[in-house]
Amino acid sequence: MLAVVKENPEPGVVIKQMPIPVVQDEEVLVKLVYSSICGTDIGIYDWIPWAQGHIKPPQIIGHEMVGQVVEVKSEKETKIQKGDYVSSETHIFCLNCYQCQIKNYHICENMQLFGIGRNGSFAEYATIPLRTTWKNDPSIPVESMSVQEPLGNAVNVVTKAQVKGKKVLVMGLGPTGLCAGMVAKAYGAKEVVGVNRREYRRELALKVGFDRAVEALDEKEYGTFEAVLEMSGNRVGIQVALDAARIAGKIIAFGIPKEEINIDWGKYMINKELSIESVFGRMIWETWEDTTKLLISGEVDLRKIITHRFKLSEFEEAMKVMKSGECGKVLLEV
Ligand SMILES: [Zn+2]
Ligand SMILES: [Zn+2]
Structure with a gap:
């Protein structure tokens, strides 16, 4: 599959073929539809000190996304099924620490970040832990589903x-x-x-x-x-x-x-x-529920802020637009 990879500990990325990830226990495998570029991705691209401390190359980057479930691997009962349009909560919580015990999952003490501490969504396929997979309401426009992270914030x-x-x-x-x-x-x-x-x-x-x-x-x-x-x-x-x-x-x-x-x-x-x-991120899942209400009612239409669309292979051009600041949200069509 095609993927955008932080290949080396230096500025820039490599767009290359990578193996399709193998779904692990309590994960879903997703075929990406859209992935949007976040301001954080500019820092990762430029390899700022924060990125150097959080990413161990080689790593597929990208975390704002919507995709269709291809495979669910779970022993437990789950409402997420093959074919569902899902998005990922970037803050992958541990469920064990003090903050997780008091339901402050978004500020988990052992937090892992999707597309930063593990492979992300600028690719044709990605795996997501089931506990941070959000099943989208089918009445929401698919491109808006990809932009729920900034809306949630x-x-x-x-x-x-x-x-x-x-x-x-x-x-x-x-x-x-x-x-x-x-x-x-x-x-x-x-x-x-x-x-x-x-x-x-x-x-x-x-x-x-x-x-x-x-x-x-x-x-x-x-x-x-x-x-x-x-x-x-x-x-x-x-x-x-x-x-x-x-x-x-x-x-x-x-x-x-x-x-x-x-x-x-x-x-x-x-x-x-x-x-x-x-505010650091979204309350899990209260914020996502409130976000869904705004998107279903049409009170917020995220398509109004999506100003540019690129193919995944055109990532470098998309990043140029991001850096210019002459844009709203930049979407990658996978
Ligand atoms: Zn982000
Ligand atoms: Zn935790």
């Missing part, structure tokens, strides 16, 4: 922010930021404003339902947002998030900075009484 972020009736700021309009705006509108936010340097992303934000999208926030609006969704992971973005939030407002931290960030603790955490919560 957004659902978790917006749920924590409790946006109903509030003025909401979204810092950073990558795919997850765009999803966050769509979900905030669906969950009854009074007004949703997005901030991004790129015109392309601001236009996309307006298309998917943001009330406004600006290059930089006018200082006159500082202190007026009841909920701020920090999706940028950018030093300036984080500073604006702190200033834009209203007194006693809430910030949800999602974007991961590449550098250490200093904040004026007294000014923001005490005098301003801000509350800052964070």
